[in-house]
Amino acid sequence: MxxxxxxxxxxxxxxxxxxxxxxxGRDATxxxxxxxxxxxxxxxxxxxxxxSRYRRPRGVFGADDDLTDLRVARAGRPARALDMAAREVDLxxxxxxxxxxxxxxxxxFALIGAEALRGPRRISCPGEGDGVAETTDTGNTGTxxxxxxxxxxxxxxxxxxxxxxxxxxxxxxxLVDENRRAGGRLVETSGRLDGAAPHDWAQATAxxxxxxxxxxxxPRTRVCSAGEGGxxxxxxxxxxxxxxxxxxAGHVVWAAGARERSLIFAGNDLPGVMxxxxxxGCARRHGVAVGHKVIVFANxxxxxxxxxxxxxxxxGVKAVVDMRSRPDPALxxxxxxxxxxxxxxxxxxxxxxxxxxxxxxxxxxxPRSGQLGPNVMHPSCDALLVSGGWIPxxxxxxxxxxxxxxxxxxxxxxxxxxxxxxxxxxxxxxxDDLDSGRAAGAAAVRACGGELGEAPACxxxxxxxPADLPLGVVEVPAQGRGKRFLDLRHDVTVEDLERAERAGFxxxxxxxxxxxxxxxxxxxxxxxxxxxxxxxxxxxCSVAELVGSSPVVAPRGGP
Amino acid sequence: xxxxxxxxxxxxxxxxxxxxxTVGAGDPxxxxxxxxxxxxxxxGAWPNRLEAVTETLATLCQADPPGRPGRFSQGDAALxxxxxxxxxxxxxxAEEDATRLGExxxxxxxxxxxxxxxxxGVRLSGAAAIDTxxxxxxxxxxxxxFPPGSLAQAVIDQVPVVILRxxxxxxxxxxxxxxxxxxxxWLRDAAAEFGYRVGDPIDHAVPRPAS
Numbered sequence: 001m002x003x004x005x006x007x008x009x010x011x012x013x014x015x016x017x018x019x020x021x022x023x024x025g026r027d028a029t030x031x032x033x034x035x036x037x038x039x040x041x042x043x044x045x046x047x048x049x050x051x052s053r054y055r056r057p058r059g060v061f062g063a064d065d066d067l068t069d070l071r072v073a074r075a076g077r078p079a080r081a082l083d084m085a086a087r088e089v090d091l092x093x094x095x096x097x098x099x100x101x102x103x104x105x106x107x108x109f110a111l112i113g114a115e116a117l118r119g120p121r122r123i124s125c126p127g128e129g130d131g132v133a134e135t136t137d138t139g140n141t142g143t144x145x146x147x148x149x150x151x152x153x154x155x156x157x158x159x160x161x162x163x164x165x166x167x168x169x170x171x172x173x174x175l176v177d178e179n180r181r182a183g184g185r186l187v188e189t190s191g192r193l194d195g196a197a198p199h200d201w202a203q204a205t206a207x208x209x210x211x212x213x214x215x216x217x218x219p220r221t222r223v224c225s226a227g228e229g230g231x232x233x234x235x236x237x238x239x240x241x242x243x244x245x246x247x248x249a250g251h252v253v254w255a256a257g258a259r260e261r262s263l264i265f266a267g268n269d270l271p272g273v274m275x276x277x278x279x280x281g282c283a284r285r286h287g288v289a290v291g292h293k294v295i296v297f298a299n300x301x302x303x304x305x306x307x308x309x310x311x312x313x314x315x316g317v318k319a320v321v322d323m324r325s326r327p328d329p330a331l332x333x334x335x336x337x338x339x340x341x342x343x344x345x346x347x348x349x350x351x352x353x354x355x356x357x358x359x360x361x362x363x364x365x366x367p368r369s370g371q372l373g374p375n376v377m378h379p380s381c382d383a384l385l386v387s388g389g390w391i392p393x394x395x396x397x398x399x400x401x402x403x404x405x406x407x408x409x410x411x412x413x414x415x416x417x418x419x420x421x422x423x424x425x426x427x428x429x430x431x432d433d434l435d436s437g438r439a440a441g442a443a444a445v446r447a448c449g450g451e452l453g454e455a456p457a458c459x460x461x462x463x464x465x466p467a468d469l470p471l472g473v474v475e476v477p478a479q480g481r482g483k484r485f486l487d488l489r490h491d492v493t494v495e496d497l498e499r500a501e502r503a504g505f506x507x508x509x510x511x512x513x514x515x516x517x518x519x520x521x522x523x524x525x526x527x528x529x530x531x532x533x534x535x536x537x538x539x540x541c542s543v544a545e546l547v548g549s550s551p552v553v554a555p556r557g558g559p
Numbered sequence: 560x561x562x563x564x565x566x567x568x569x570x571x572x573x574x575x576x577x578x579x580x581t582v583g584a585g586d587p588x589x590x591x592x593x594x595x596x597x598x599x600x601x602x603g604a605w606p607n608r609l610e611a612v613t614e615t616l617a618t619l620c621q622a623d624p625p626g627r628p629g630r631f632s633q634g635d636a637a638l639x640x641x642x643x644x645x646x647x648x649x650x651x652x653a654e655e656d657a658t659r660l661g662e663x664x665x666x667x668x669x670x671x672x673x674x675x676x677x678x679x680g681v682r683l684s685g686a687a688a689i690d691t692x693x694x695x696x697x698x699x700x701x702x703x704x705f706p707p708g709s710l711a712q713a714v715i716d717q718v719p720v721v722i723l724r725x726x727x728x729x730x731x732x733x734x735x736x737x738x739x740x741x742x743x744x745w746l747r748d749a750a751a752e753f754g755y756r757v758g759d760p761i762d763h764a765v766p767r768p769a770s
Binding site for chain 2: 142143144145146147172231246248
């Protein structure tokens, strides 16, 4: 048991409406507005599934990506079972959840043939986990055709601004976002927009947009491919089931945001290890603390900011481990005032624990030589939040170049005539995010031949956070025998990549290498930039040099 | 469930539209009605006689010519649609129109084909009519792009269908009689998500429906 419900907080939940559900036959409670993932975390459940290749226990890793290891099968209609990530499942009354069996305990049953009595097994990807929850979902509800002048992908600050501008010009706007609520990461963002909390500004803007006759909002919808003639395919994960959309758009504004990047160290897949944005999202969105003794490990100022925000929310933060030897002095002072220990110029060399994280090994680290220091600290913890910077979510087909400042791939041009804006274009500061969204909306109006009158102004940003620029190092040298994972979904480790390199695979564009990384099937999300970093280290060059030697297809984020 | 008698909450399997048949909880968002069309004619005009044929048809229909393919004109007793270059659709509540048009149009100008027994009409109306059609039809039904008075030919569930937009939320659908059962099965299935009710057959299909 590590996660728990905070006494207050949680902008998405209604504490007056308690919902009872069952986990592995035990009663548990959550609140209206909880997702299955947040309710499980609040109930102290850390292990959501097991990886298929190594059968390692896995928990929630990211709050807003698809790498949560628990996959659920909704079975309202038996013939139309539906797989969803736990974060996409709304908590329902009387929901029954079963986690997968424990790997070794099932061995004797398998030996005596009892495995055959369990019925057909669901085929899953390595690392995907095989937890099953049954709900009363009605399954796939078919396909809908839609047409619009401007399709805005992403309802974060940039997407909302782009939609506002296009809607004000009288264009038909379809605003698509994969989350249930608009605003993107604004829930986790500090500062104020037009005098209101960022999240409140997003909700008010979304409500105003939704009330316009020429704007259609599609929450919980993910654009997943683009075909010929500008028709895009999207999947809506609605309350009553999944629906496919085929969207004919005059112009596409890509404002899909950015995703937080992990760090590579031994045991970085243990339940309890998660992205810093996920930990903060749990507290801010659902009022859930991911642990009593939280350690934050980062290579940028975002780690310290997350620690301070969690402390403010009432979560016990034990320490911040920063790869950099000189973090922002203001943040150092703020941490000291709150009694949060800071280990600068150090790394988490390994996460310890069998079924969940119990503690970490902290060692000194020299980023220039890449060497670990000799002394080791072994503090205990029940949650480790990691932050390796932010990766823009690019549409496939976009040509990407390496930005050393962000230590990430940023778009240089798109294969299609789309407008990329906001964090997806590498603009991480809120001011830049909003401004680029407004400019993208204006570009969309011009592209559609509309008349751009006086475009709505961007909200006034007060006390906004600067962009978190990371150290250009994400990999911690191996310590002991612990596996360092590059791709949790497909159970790909640094050692796999080293073997592939020894086998002579060509580079980022090599299909065999892509297969090793899992890129061939899912484009592997977080794995790709980390894999590029490891590959660059193996070849003794920089990521920029590695990328420059062969074309880079945008690794993920949609079509 | 709606107020309809329980025996009318049927599992739809046949191609017949039984008035009162209701599917879905709450108020149905879609209404299906059989259209009783007395005359369904298709007129093919020779390319060099297109203008003359258009004028003749408009005069007979007592309405302005449709203007361009993809539009239809509404007269008091007939509806004249321009399907494609040289091809017109005539819907009327008068059975004798087949004879009347045959006599009015010289065979050197145009050919009139009576499709009365080969077509079946269904009126789809209600708040979810567009959503129902958009499950298979990739037509932008926005009022600016496809206003009332527009028609289009589409393939729905492999069945060729002529779609006429009669009002903001009312569409007349014409399908081949031989494929009507399969089409109605699809239509019921598509509309079931929103809830539908089968209304009484419409004897006079040509007048503009009340919105």
